[in-house]
Amino acid sequence: RGALGGSGHERERRAAGPGAAALPAQGLPGQPQAQPRLQKAERRRGRGRYGGRKCGRGHKGERQRGNRPRLGFEGGQTPFYLAIPKYGFNEGHSLRRQYQPLSLQRLQYLIDLGRVDPTQPIDLTQLTNARGVTVQPLKRDYGIQLVEEGADIFAAKVNIEVQRASELAIAAIEKNGGVVTTSFYDPRSLEILCKPVVFFLRGKPIPKRMLPPEDLVRYYTDPRNRGYLADPSKVAEARLELAKKYGYVLPDITKDELFKMLSARKDPRQIFFGLAPGWIVNLADKKILKPTDESLLKYYSS
Amino acid sequence: MAAHTLRGLCRPWPGLALLCARFSQRAAAGTEYRSSHSLDKLYPPRQDGTAARTAELQPPTLDIPMARLTVSYSRSSGPGGQNVNKVNSKAEVRFHLASADWIPEAVRQKMALMHRNKINRAGELIVTSEESRYQMRNLAICLEKIRTMVTEAIEKPKVVSKETAQKLIERVEKMNRERLRQKKMHSTIKQSRKADFD
Numbered sequence: 119r120g121a122l123g124g125s126g127h128e129r130e131r132r133a134a135g136p137g138a139a140a141l142p143a144q145g146l147p148g149q150p151q152a153q154p155r156l157q158k159a160e161r162r163r164g165r166g167r168y169g170g171r172k173c174g175r176g177h178k179g180e181r182q183r184g185n186r187p188r189l190g191f192e193g194g195q196t197p198f199y200l201a202i203p204k205y206g207f208n209e210g211h212s213l214r215r216q217y218q219p220l221s222l223q224r225l226q227y228l229i230d231l232g233r234v235d236p237t238q239p240i241d242l243t244q245l246t247n248a249r250g251v252t253v254q255p256l257k258r259d260y261g262i263q264l265v266e267e268g269a270d271i272f273a274a275k276v277n278i279e280v281q282r283a284s285e286l287a288i289a290a291i292e293k294n295g296g297v298v299t300t301s302f303y304d305p306r307s308l309e310i311l312c313k314p315v316v317f318f319l320r321g322k323p324i325p326k327r328m329l330p331p332e333d334l335v336r337y338y339t340d341p342r343n344r345g346y347l348a349d350p351s352k353v354a355e356a357r358l359e360l361a362k363k364y365g366y367v368l369p370d371i372t373k374d375e376l377f378k379m380l381s382a383r384k385d386p387r388q389i390f391f392g393l394a395p396g397w398i399v400n401l402a403d404k405k406i407l408k409p410t411d412e413s414l415l416k417y418y419s420s
Numbered sequence: 421m422a423a424h425t426l427r428g429l430c431r432p433w434p435g436l437a438l439l440c441a442r443f444s445q446r447a448a449a450g451t452e453y454r455s456s457h458s459l460d461k462l463y464p465p466r467q468d469g470t471a472a473r474t475a476e477l478q479p480p481t482l483d484i485p486m487a488r489l490t491v492s493y494s495r496s497s498g499p500g501g502q503n504v505n506k507v508n509s510k511a512e513v514r515f516h517l518a519s520a521d522w523i524p525e526a527v528r529q530k531m532a533l534m535h536r537n538k539i540n541r542a543g544e545l546i547v548t549s550e551e552s553r554y555q556m557r558n559l560a561i562c563l564e565k566i567r568t569m570v571t572e573a574i575e576k577p578k579v580v581s582k583e584t585a586q587k588l589i590e591r592v593e594k595m596n597r598e599r600l601r602q603k604k605m606h607s608t609i610k611q612s613r614k615a616d617f618d
Contacts, residue, residue, distance in 0.1 A: 270509070270555045286557055293556075329457065349463045364560045365486050387455035394453035420456050 215260040217282050218253050220245070222290055223268025229276070239382045239391065240278040242303075246312045255309040264298070266290065277380045279346075282337075288344060289360050295369040297380045301346035302330035302338055307389050314390065318399040323409070326387040326395035326418055346386060387419075394418065482567050485522055489515045491559065496550040510550040511558035513566065517545045523570055530573040 164170040175182040190197045228234040233248035242262060245251045253259045261281030269290040276296045281303065288298050303311055307327045310317045317324075330338050330347075338345035341352035361368035371380050387395055396418035398407040409415060454461070493508040517523075517532055517539060532539060539545050547569075549561040580588075 266554060266557075269557075270507075286554060289556060326455065347457075347459075347462065350459060351463075362481065362483065363563070364556055365484065365489075365491075365563050367486065383459075385453050385455050386457045386459075388453055395455075419454070 212258060214258065216258050217261055217263035218251050218259055219265040220251055220262045220280065221265045221267035222272040222287060224250065225276075225278075226268060226272050226274060229274045236274050236276045237376065237379065239379060240276050241391070242279070242281075242308075242311050243314060243390070253308065253312050255305045255312065259308070260305070261303055261308060264288070264291075275374075275376070275380075277382060279384070283344065285342070285360070286364075289364045289366075292357055292360065292368065293364070293366045295371055295374060295380075297371065298344045299346050299383060300338065300343050301384065301386075302327075302334060303389075304328040311389055315401065318401050321398060321400075323398050324389060324393055324395050326420075327389050329386065346383070482570055483522065484563055484566060488520065488522065489513050490544075493555055498550075507553075509553055509555050509558060510548065511555055511562050512546065512548045513559070513562040514540075514544045514546045516543055518543050524574075527570060527573045531569055534573060535569060 164173075172182070175184075180186045190199050192198070225234070228245075228248055228250045229236050234240060234244055234250060238244070242251075242253065245262070246253065251262055253262065263282035264278075264280050264284060264287035266284050266286040269286050272290045273294055274296070275294050276291065277299075278291065278296065279299045279301055281300060283298055283300050291298050304327065306325065310324070329335075335347070337343055339347045341348040341356040344353060344356070357368055371377055374380060382391065384391060389395070393399065393406075394408075396409045396414060400407065409418065490513070492512050492514075494510045494512065495506075495508055496504055496510040498504060517528055520528060523531070531545070535545065538547065545566075547562045547565050549558040549565065551561055552558050
């Protein structure tokens with residue numbers, strides 16, 4: 119491109135095309151204005167310009183001649199990255215579960231901007247559709263965790279389902295009359311949850327969500343974490359306890375007009391609200407296909 | 421049906437029964453998907469009231485009536501730049517100690533004695549906390565401090581009964597006697613090794 123072009127104005131004239139002189143310079147009236155072609159940046163040339171002469175390479179030596187040693191080399195001294203002994207800080211990092219943080223401040227921001235609807239149960243699907251969080255199941259992400267940043271300014275009544283939640287975050291949500299639930303999604307279910315349309319286009323039946331592994335069962339059956347496998351009565355007691363601890367009056371959600379929405383919960387084997395495992399969603403024909411075979415029904419409800 | 425049995429269990433919070441019953445009601449309606457691991461199968465509603473008694477076995481934590489306390493928030497001290505200058509995270513709780521009938525009378529007097537440095541001229545006990553970045557947590561810390569104060573004031577000094585005191589003295593004497601006996605035995609051994617050339 120540089121070889122073809124001469125000076126600036128010659129290039130512009132060439133780009134105009136044949137018969138261009140007949141057309142007005144600003145374009146035809148009533149038509150959308152064409153953007154003027156920007157001049158390409160001048161290549162680095164010597165001769166007294168910025169970035170010229172030695173071209174930022176310095177004077178003689180390895181620097182100018184492009185023969186500097188590798189990164190980390192310290193002239194023969196044992197380099198830092200070899201002198202320090204190995205220790206397993208990152209050992210097994212690819213097997214560790216990661217949870218993308220979601221602060222209450224961000225959640226409030228999304229609700230205020232109308233990207234997330236607080237009158238419906240808030241799920242990871244809702245948050246992903248609203249582009250509030252980005253979860254990468256392939257990078258060992260197992261979901262999102264509620265973080266307490268913004269706990270003091272949070273003022274929204276929501277029914278939210280996350281994968282982990284800290285105590286203060288739970289307190290902040292329940293103080294405003296909301297409901298928090300922590301639930302487990304195995305990587306396959308998580309991928310389906312985050313990208314439902316892509317999954318439906320595959321034409322495969324919705325799988326059942328797997329139960330948590332051994333080390334997470336204790337977490338999800340603990341009412342203090344509002345686990346989805348915990349005893350509901352104990353969860354209610356834990357709500358009262360937390361209200362006593364943090365010194366707020368627990369609002370009675372049964373008196374609320376949105377009580378039905380706030381108490382909406384997924385079954386432990388369910389991935390989507392309103393869709394059961396085993397169903398196939400046909401987006402093109404807007405139909406749902408359900409299995410009728412005994413053995414399949416038995417499998418999907420186990 | 422399930423809802424009735426739950427309501428009969430007389431839980432502290434009346435709405436609790438409704439919340440628990442939601443799941444069983446849904447199952448009965450047949451509109452919701454129910455797997456073998458759904459909550460009403462994992463925790464079937466019990467017919468007897470034994471399930472509700474677990475909370476009462478633990479010692480009840482002090483119930484602090486929030487309406488009787490005066491809570492105020494202000495800006496914390498310390499480093500932190502713009503955030504510490506603007507955010508009201510220091511929590512201060514004050515209440516009139518003499519008229520706090522949610523604390524027993526004797527305990528109140530003990531507290532007035534123990535924490536006289538924290539009581540102002542108007543008789544209000546003041547507890548502050550600015551340890552955390554969050555107002556809510558600072559408030560929780562203040563309440564925890566009040567609970568600790570009450571617990572400390574309630575505890576009675578350990579009274580050692582006469583029998584126990586005597587037993588302890590006897591033990592010490594026995595130890596000393598044994599020690600001296602061993603010492604004499606060792607001494608005779610050492611003496612026997614001495615060669616007296618007189």
